[in-house]
Amino acid sequence: MQVYDDNYFMKQALREAQLAFDSGEVPVGAVVVADHQIIGRGHNSTEQLNDVTAHAEIIALTAASNYLQSKYLHRCTLYVTLEPCVMCAGALYWSQISRVVFGAQDDKRGFIRYGKDLLHPRTRLEFGVEMDACAHLLKAFFAQKR
Numbered sequence: 732m733q734v735y736d737d738n739y740f741m742k743q744a745l746r747e748a749q750l751a752f753d754s755g756e757v758p759v760g761a762v763v764v765a766d767h768q769i770i771g772r773g774h775n776s777t778e779q780l781n782d783v784t785a786h787a788e789i790i791a792l793t794a795a796s797n798y799l800q801s802k803y804l805h806r807c808t809l810y811v812t813l814e815p816c817v818m819c820a821g822a823l824y825w826s827q828i829s830r831v832v833f834g835a836q837d838d839k840r841g842f843i844r845y846g847k848d849l850l851h852p853r854t855r856l857e858f859g860v861e862m863d864a865c866a867h868l869l870k871a872f873f874a875q876k877r
Contacts, residue, residue, distance in 0.1 A: 735767040737832055737857075740808070740810040741832065743769060744810045744812050745868065747762065747773060747774040748775075748812045750774045754774075754779060756774065756779065758868045759774065760772075760775075761773050761810065761811040762810050763794070764808045764810065771792065773791035774790070786816065786819050791811075792809070804827060806829055807829055808828070811831070811833045812835060812865040812869075813833060813834065814835065814837040814841035815842055817840075819842070827854070831850065832856075834860055835865040
């Protein structure tokens with residue numbers, strides 16, 4: 732019997748991150764979940780789409796909004812392999828998503844250094860799920876680039 736918990740859904744986000752890695756993109760992946768079902772997926776596609784806004788989170792949010800036919804993502808959780816940047820935190824704020832779970836921290840570009848209040852006041856934030864696996868994929872990507 733499959734257990735649909737935070738680790739399961741972060742592993743699904745890691746699958747998305749691997750797709751980005753395989754395409755030469757920074758390996759960040761995201762999934763949006765509602766009622767234990769993935770309703771949106773995305774991975775970084777900035778190079779492929781020649782679009783600086785094509786972050787994993789933005790693509791997953793758009794897919795989830797299309798699925799729900801709503802700009803608001805109440806009762807949804809975003810699982811993302813890397814701490815969102817300020818741009819993505821802004822999109823998360825406007826989506827009013829209920830929960831954000833990320834794996835690896837981003838000390839240079841992550842939004843937390845600017846304050847957790849960049850997220851909607853009702854959004855719960857959790858991190859560290861599958862952190863080692865998320866960080867390992869990112870380190871492998873940048874080691875390959877050097």
